[in-house]
Amino acid sequence: MTFDVVGTLIDFEGGITRCLEEIGREAGVAVDGEAALALYRAARYLPEAGLFPDDLERVYLEIAPRLRLPAEPAAGRRLRDSVRDWKAFPDSAEALARLSKRYRLIAMTNAQRWAFSHFSTELGEPFHAAFTTDDTGTEKPDPAFFEKVFAFVEAEGGSKDDILHVAQSQYHDIGISRRLGLANCWIERRHGLSGYGGTIEPQAFTQPDYHFTAMAALADAAERAEAA
Structure with missing residues (x-):
C-alpha cells in the first residue's frame, strides 16, 4: 500500500489553523479557520511557490494581511516550524x-x-x-x-x-x-x-x-x- x-x-488543516489562531489570539484577532484555509490554498499554488513546508513562510506573509495578522517574517517561520507539532x-x-x-x-x-x-x-x-x-x-x-x-x-x-x-x-x-x-x-x-x-x-x-x-x-x- x-x-x-x-x-x-x-491533519495538516488542523495544524495550520491552530497555529494561525494562536498568532491571532496574541494579536487580538479572531481567525476563521475555513477562510484561512481558502487563502492558504490560493497562496500555496501560486507560480512562485516553493517546496512544502518551507514554503509556509512565504504563504504566511502572503495571507497575513487578509487575515489581519502581523505580516512579520518571524510569524511566517513560526507557521513553518509548527509542522514539527x-x-x-x-x-x-x-x-x-x-x-x-x-x-x-x-x-x-x-x-x-x-x-x-x-x-x-x-x-x-x-x-x-x-x-x-x-x-x-x-x-x-x-x-x-x-x-x-x-x-x-x-x-x-x-x-x-x-x-x-x-x-x-x-x-x-x-x-x-x-x-x-x-x-x-x-x-x-x-x-x-x-x-x-x-x-x-x-x-x-x-x-x-x-x-x-x-x-x-x-x-x-x-x-x-x-x-x-
Missing part, C-alpha cells in the same frame, strides 16, 4: 500498525524529508519505505513521482499492479493514480464539510475503487478480506 501523508494521515488523525497510527502486519507500507509525500521525519515519528514509524520531494525532485500529481515508486517496487520483485494507493486528495493522488492504472482508495477526511479546504480542487471528480471516511475503516476492510 502506498500512502499520501499530509492530509490523509497527518502537527498531529496525526486519531485513527491513523493504529490503522497503519494493523495494516503493516499484512502489507508493505510506502509513504509518498509532497513534504520535504525533514518534515516527513516528524510525521513518521508521530505515526509510529510504520513505513517500509518513504518518498519525499527531496527524493523525487517533483511533487504529486506529477507522474514522475509515481514512477520513482514503481521502480522501487519492481526492484523488490513486485509491480504497480500490486499497489493500492491510499489518499485524501482527489487532485494530487486519486485522479493521477487512476490515470496511471493503480487501484486506489479515497480517504475522505473532509466528509461533512463543504469545499476542498486547504487542498486544490480537481478539474473533475474521480470515482475511487474504495472509499472510506477514516483509516480505521480501511484497516477493518483489509482484515475482513484477509479472513474471507
Whole structure:
C-alpha cells in the first residue's frame, strides 16, 4: 500500500489553523479557520511557490494581511516550524500498525524529508519505505513521482499492479493514480464539510475503487478480506 501523508494521515488543516489562531489570539484577532484555509490554498499554488513546508513562510506573509495578522517574517517561520507539532488523525497510527502486519507500507509525500521525519515519528514509524520531494525532485500529481515508486517496487520483485494507493486528495493522488492504472482508495477526511479546504480542487471528480471516511475503516476492510 502506498500512502499520501499530509492530509490523509497527518491533519495538516488542523495544524495550520491552530497555529494561525494562536498568532491571532496574541494579536487580538479572531481567525476563521475555513477562510484561512481558502487563502492558504490560493497562496500555496501560486507560480512562485516553493517546496512544502518551507514554503509556509512565504504563504504566511502572503495571507497575513487578509487575515489581519502581523505580516512579520518571524510569524511566517513560526507557521513553518509548527509542522514539527502537527498531529496525526486519531485513527491513523493504529490503522497503519494493523495494516503493516499484512502489507508493505510506502509513504509518498509532497513534504520535504525533514518534515516527513516528524510525521513518521508521530505515526509510529510504520513505513517500509518513504518518498519525499527531496527524493523525487517533483511533487504529486506529477507522474514522475509515481514512477520513482514503481521502480522501487519492481526492484523488490513486485509491480504497480500490486499497489493500492491510499489518499485524501482527489487532485494530487486519486485522479493521477487512476490515470496511471493503480487501484486506489479515497480517504475522505473532509466528509461533512463543504469545499476542498486547504487542498486544490480537481478539474473533475474521480470515482475511487474504495472509499472510506477514516483509516480505521480501511484497516477493518483489509482484515475482513484477509479472513474471507
